[in-house]
Amino acid sequence: MDPTTSLPLVLPRTVRWGDCDPAGILYTPRVFDYMAEAVETWFRDIAGVAWMTLIRDGRHGAPTVHTSCDYRRPMAPDLRLAVTVELERIGRSSLTFRLLGDDAQGQRYFEGRLVSCLTDLKAGRAVPIPEPIRARAEAYLAVCRVD
Amino acid sequence: MDPTTSLPLVLPRTVRWGDCDPAGILYTPRVFDYMAEAVETWFRDIAGVAWMTLIRDGRHGAPTVHTSCDYRRPMAPDLRLAVTVELERIGRSSLTFRLLGDDAQGQRYFEGRLVSCLTDLKAGRAVPIPEPIRARAEAYLAVCRVD
Amino acid sequence: MDPTTSLPLVLPRTVRWGDCDPAGILYTPRVFDYMAEAVETWFRDIAGVAWMTLIRDGRHGAPTVHTSCDYRRPMAPDLRLAVTVELERIGRSSLTFRLLGDDAQGQRYFEGRLVSCLTDLKAGRAVPIPEPIRARAEAYLAVCRVD
């Protein structure tokens, strides 16, 4: 990973008109797009392996096996969020991410978790987290703990 | 609710090509569309109040305050699921749904939870579940317990 | 195709809460989900080849090369549409579909077109429409012309 990147990873995200429902607030399934895209970016920019590379080169994937979200405040169009990607736990095959959505004033809008499981797509079976993903995840976890 | 409807509510759902990602399986955020649409149907067909009616007539809404999902098996295009809507708990303002996705052989693909909170949209505050939603939810809860 | 199916293909579609935006009407990009899913169903049920089979067996795909839509009336949650799939033209590599969204009273909500091009995915090049898709498309086109 780029040594000048400030960690943990924080991604900007503007709530779009089309993400919102007739009540004028985020249609709640859309927060999982925000979360999954943040984890996708973590794999590409922090672990150094884009999901597309993962399936092409190693026949591996990183499907989500569990995810959850608590919604703290309603999110309206044009709200600018900072989505923070924390790594909470590294298992044999799984990575547990914590995703936080805050505005510029530090107000929290959502807090979620997403567990990715490194998987052999042909066999449909969990595999040990391959290098260099594991080493980079451990470095990232250390940073998250310090913060 | 229509007295001839068999309960609990079970909704058919075919996994679409466009719900799936380059790994050939359901892009995991999409399961929350399946779950939210099942709860939307529960409100309209069981509680007797479509969400659009709720916001137009009473300035109320039923936003999701918490949701989660465990993914048990990968879901591929054209998989035909039956999504069962169970009601687990009725609070002062909230309804906790359990959503199950099974195929025709009874194999489980996902199991999720979704908590809706009846809300005064102007004040942004939880309100007691209004009638007739509460009475119908209680009748439905009783059915789910028996099953 | 099942000889008892009434033709052309007409698919039911209910406008969902989550398909609509803060103006309370369909977020216009969603109509292309309706259209693409109708064409997906046409390939599976009329041409007899699901898209997943097409990419797995023959390394072929049927990507959209052009699409358009005219919106005739606003679509609100719970609107029940019948989406009619007409085949307008069969080219060397392409199939031009016309998609119509009507309610039970025959009022038109949208009218779109979608051109699928049979493609060799590795080479990234259009290929002649393979059998049995061509034969079935020709039979279907004849039916659409009579109607």
Place this chain on the structure above:
Amino acid sequence: MDPTTSLPLVLPRTVRWGDCDPAGILYTPRVFDYMAEAVETWFRDIAGVAWMTLIRDGRHGAPTVHTSCDYRRPMAPDLRLAVTVELERIGRSSLTFRLLGDDAQGQRYFEGRLVSCLTDLKAGRAVPIPEPIRARAEAYLAVCRVD
């Protein structure tokens, strides 16, 4: 509009994993999300009126009445696009946008059109484009013509 903004409006957009389908390329309906979000941004940043403000203050909306897209090249995850928003035509009630998706080398991936119609949402009827939207659209059109 900010006088230092270079015109026409060009928005960065990365193709996401979840925007792509099992063929590994953009699920074609998603391009309309890219296009609609670009037009949403144009209204907010160029015309100076966010869609949410439009429906709250004036009971107006800017629904799409027509849209189309030509797909020139397949789009894969992590492709970085620049989406250019050109204004082609200003009618009594409508604005016709041309949306271009190019990569950093100037290769074109898609070219679309989207016609927004300024509408009285209660009456469900087109209205003349209100100020200051019209004046700003005319200034923008002049810039697009020069370029």
